[in-house]
Amino acid sequence: MKVGIVGFAGSGKTTVFNALTGLKAGVGGFKDKVNLGIIKVPDPRVDRLAEIYKTRRKVFAEITFVDFAGEFKKSGLDAKIVAEMRQLDALVQIVRAFENPMLEHPPQPLAEVESFLSELILADLIPIENRLSRMKKEKANPRERELIERVKEALDEGVPVRKLGLSCEESQLLSGFRLLTEKPMMLLLNVAENALLDPLPANLVEYAGINLLKLMAMCGKIEMEVAELAAEEQGEFLRSLGITEPARDRFIRAAYELLDLISFLTAGEDECRAWTIRRGTTAQRAAGKIHSDMERGFIRAEVIAYKDFVECGGSEARCKELGKYRLEGKDYVVADGDIINFRFNV
Numbered sequence: 001m002k003v004g005i006v007g008f009a010g011s012g013k014t015t016v017f018n019a020l021t022g023l024k025a026g027v028g029g030f031k032d033k034v035n036l037g038i039i040k041v042p043d044p045r046v047d048r049l050a051e052i053y054k055t056r057r058k059v060f061a062e063i064t065f066v067d068f069a070g071e072f073k074k075s076g077l078d079a080k081i082v083a084e085m086r087q088l089d090a091l092v093q094i095v096r097a098f099e100n101p102m103l104e105h106p107p108q109p110l111a112e113v114e115s116f117l118s119e120l121i122l123a124d125l126i127p128i129e130n131r132l133s134r135m136k137k138e139k140a141n142p143r144e145r146e147l148i149e150r151v152k153e154a155l156d157e158g159v160p161v162r163k164l165g166l167s168c169e170e171s172q173l174l175s176g177f178r179l180l181t182e183k184p185m186m187l188l189l190n191v192a193e194n195a196l197l198d199p200l201p202a203n204l205v206e207y208a209g210i211n212l213l214k215l216m217a218m219c220g221k222i223e224m225e226v227a228e229l230a231a232e233e234q235g236e237f238l239r240s241l242g243i244t245e246p247a248r249d250r251f252i253r254a255a256y257e258l259l260d261l262i263s264f265l266t267a268g269e270d271e272c273r274a275w276t277i278r279r280g281t282t283a284q285r286a287a288g289k290i291h292s293d294m295e296r297g298f299i300r301a302e303v304i305a306y307k308d309f310v311e312c313g314g315s316e317a318r319c320k321e322l323g324k325y326r327l328e329g330k331d332y333v334v335a336d337g338d339i340i341n342f343r344f345n346v
């Protein structure tokens, strides 16, 4: 999964990037550099399975973060950056809610979110308008033409494509454009140190609800310091501030919800591993996540729910005795925490 950290200059993008990745990219002074960082998604189930199978080889799901710089010049979003943003699975807009001495204006979270949306809309209008004018010359498929016109109308009115409630088929027709306003998006309110435990501003909560955006708050500066501490010191430091868990963990959960992702597990003496899939994925498609041969030659899936496996003391035989071991066919919808062994034939 590739997540872009976007937003206006000085909103604290790189600070948040450091907090999420534990890296130490330079902050402040409007650095003009794209940072890339990969994190492993902590999953205690993988740790536990590795103990049961006595293996040291643990593989976790990963999230790649891209921290953009200088997105917002006077003339709008930079075309090169827009092109890179189009490749991402989700966008996280960092919204400034702290006083930044390098910027003149005080924080105005809602206004900042609205004007960033306008920039995204302008960026999406370019390919849509180009397509429309080409369609007028060619004989276009009427379904596609109607769709493109509807998208253009929405964008003209300031409505992100995400809100149009498109069908699967319509999304498919638009997929080549990789529209920014269609991407799942989260607002991350970057709050001042003294506002750490304040409730989220009501106007922003309302706005996020209407526009199908996920919303969370953190203090980037503090969380960046936390990420620099050794793991065993982090808990204590957070507790002293009244924070229950690192923002990174909250963020990962929110991102999985945002993208409707779950994990299934594979376990054995050679390796224990978490695989990320979209909720609703069938067993056969899930097999393809591991290897295309497994999907093509799919026979069946042997499934034990993680919870059952642990309750049976990590014994497959015991799971079988208690009827917790299931054989599932290709259309079985995989559940979060399923431990799966795929049978296949190529």
Ligand SMILES: Nc1nc2c(ncn2[C@@H]2O[C@H](COP(=O)(O)OP(=O)(O)OP(=O)(O)O)[C@@H](O)[C@H]2O)c(=O)[nH]1
Pocket (backbone or CB within 6 Å): 008, 009, 010, 011, 012, 013, 014, 015, 016, 026, 027, 028, 029, 030, 031, 032, 068, 069, 070, 071, 098, 099, 100, 190, 191, 192, 193, 218, 219, 220, 221, 222
């Ligand atoms: N007080 C406070 N300052 C913060 C917080 N987050 C970031 N800052 C400060 O804001 C300034 C800008 O932070 P950056 O993380 O570099 O912001 P950015 O969005 O990456 O900036 P550009 O890359 O230049 O667009 C730095 O001086 C940070 O220390 C915060 O939560 N509280």
Ligand SMILES: [Mg+2]
Pocket (backbone or CB within 6 Å): 013, 014, 015, 027, 030, 031, 067, 068, 069
């Ligand atoms: Mg930066």
